[in-house]
Amino acid sequence: xxxxxxxxxxxYALDEGKPVVPVLLSPVKVHFQLSxxxxxxxxxxxxxxxxxxxxDGLQRALDVAADSAASDLPVDGGGTQGGHQTIGPPxxxxxxxxxxxxxxxxxxxxxxxxxxxxxxxHDSLMREAxxxxxxxxxxTVGDAFCAAFATAGAGVAAxxxxxxxxxxxxxxxxxxxxxxxxxxxxxxxxxxTERDGDYxxxxxNRVARLESAGHGGQMLLSGVTAGIVREHxxxxxxxxxxxxxxxxxxxxxxxxxxxxxxxxxxWFRRRSEIGLRSxxxxxxxxxVLLVHRRGLRALAAW
Amino acid sequence: xxxPHVFISYSHTDQPFATRLAAALPALGIDPWIxxxxxxxxxxxxxxxHQALDEC
Numbered sequence: 001x002x003x004x005x006x007x008x009x010x011x012y013a014l015d016e017g018k019p020v021v022p023v024l025l026s027p028v029k030v031h032f033q034l035s036x037x038x039x040x041x042x043x044x045x046x047x048x049x050x051x052x053x054x055x056d057g058l059q060r061a062l063d064v065a066a067d068s069a070a071s072d073l074p075v076d077g078g079g080t081q082g083g084h085q086t087i088g089p090p091x092x093x094x095x096x097x098x099x100x101x102x103x104x105x106x107x108x109x110x111x112x113x114x115x116x117x118x119x120x121x122h123d124s125l126m127r128e129a130x131x132x133x134x135x136x137x138x139x140t141v142g143d144a145f146c147a148a149f150a151t152a153g154a155g156v157a158a159x160x161x162x163x164x165x166x167x168x169x170x171x172x173x174x175x176x177x178x179x180x181x182x183x184x185x186x187x188x189x190x191x192x193t194e195r196d197g198d199y200x201x202x203x204x205n206r207v208a209r210l211e212s213a214g215h216g217g218q219m220l221l222s223g224v225t226a227g228i229v230r231e232h233x234x235x236x237x238x239x240x241x242x243x244x245x246x247x248x249x250x251x252x253x254x255x256x257x258x259x260x261x262x263x264x265x266x267w268f269r270r271r272s273e274i275g276l277r278s279x280x281x282x283x284x285x286x287x288v289l290l291v292h293r294r295g296l297r298a299l300a301a302w
Numbered sequence: 303x304x305x306p307h308v309f310i311s312y313s314h315t316d317q318p319f320a321t322r323l324a325a326a327l328p329a330l331g332i333d334p335w336i337x338x339x340x341x342x343x344x345x346x347x348x349x350x351x352h353q354a355l356d357e358c
Contacts, residue, residue, distance in 0.1 A: 006311045006313055009311040010311055013309070023323075025319055042319075047322070047326075048326075051323065051326045051327070052330065054323075054327075055327060055330035055331065058306065058332055059306060059331065059332070
């Protein structure tokens with residue numbers, strides 16, 4: 001990316017409507033024009049594995065380019081896992097994953113330099129987690145990510161993996177006293193309107209509210225999404241039903257069977273916070289569930 | 303089925319990686335085009351580079 005010639009070449013390729021798949025050899029700041037194109041990460045996985053993902057992504061991207069007149073669609077060259085692979089924005093019934101860093105505004109004030117570099121790392125990890133499940137990142141706003149997946153399983157798997165790597169990352173290297181970044185996530189599945197790579201409609205609004213209801217390190221699933229993935233969760237992942245509740249102007253009624261002491265600590269804190277947040281939720285019924293990964297450092301830190 | 307062509311764009315500092323990548327792709331059904339001489343600082347596109355980009 002340091003080469004002007006390289007930039008000329010990918011700019012030319014994009015202008016010509018050719019599929020472009022960025023390859024990252026080290027953590028770098030990606031040009032904004034490439035940031036919406038899913039890259040292949042070569043520095044966090046074996047060369048052979050990355051090449052296989054690249055070849056698969058290239059083949060699919062080329063297939064799409066050959067079949068579609070809409071050659072200016074962003075190309076998702078992400079790899080495959082579990083048979084999931086998305087080229088461009090999925091349509092029809094889509095699973096949305098929205099994420100946001102908890103307390104980022106305050107942390108920007110306290111650690112402006114550390115946040116700048118930590119956010120680059122956060123973005124890289126998030127993009128890789130989404131790419132590995134064939135997801136499509138259709139919007140970023142500050143440190144918030146909005147991604148779409150063709151299947152609920154892929155979306156949940158991406159969220160779980162992202163939380164896993166966020167929890168295992170040593171964030172202290174970014175600054176003295178810099179605490180781990182905690183990312184809240186919401187997932188919902190529904191039919192939304194896709195236009196020019198962006199999504200509109202009720203499912204998008206709902207997942208945004210759902211994500212906002214969470215705490216850093218948590219993944220809140222709508223009942224729709226949870227119902228799809230419940231029987232196919234990875235080992236070590238539990239779903240805890242928080243019951244049905246209106247999220248706006250109503251006290252939250254949580255119905256949870258606490259599985260462990262550790263889990264109980266999480267639940268009681270969340271319950272009160274959900275109540276506070278409910279005052280600015282839109283009114284709709286959601287069956288909220290919490291995905292909890294045993295041993296997740298972000299949760300253990302509570 | 304025709305083997306798809308891809309153009310590998312790289313900085314000369316990444317030439318070892320680019321060469322390794324180009325060597326690995328044919329086995330996976332991808333026909334890579336790579337500027338064997340690398341892209342050197344200050345140089346602009348050669349006609350062969352431009353042609354390769356158009357053909358990929």
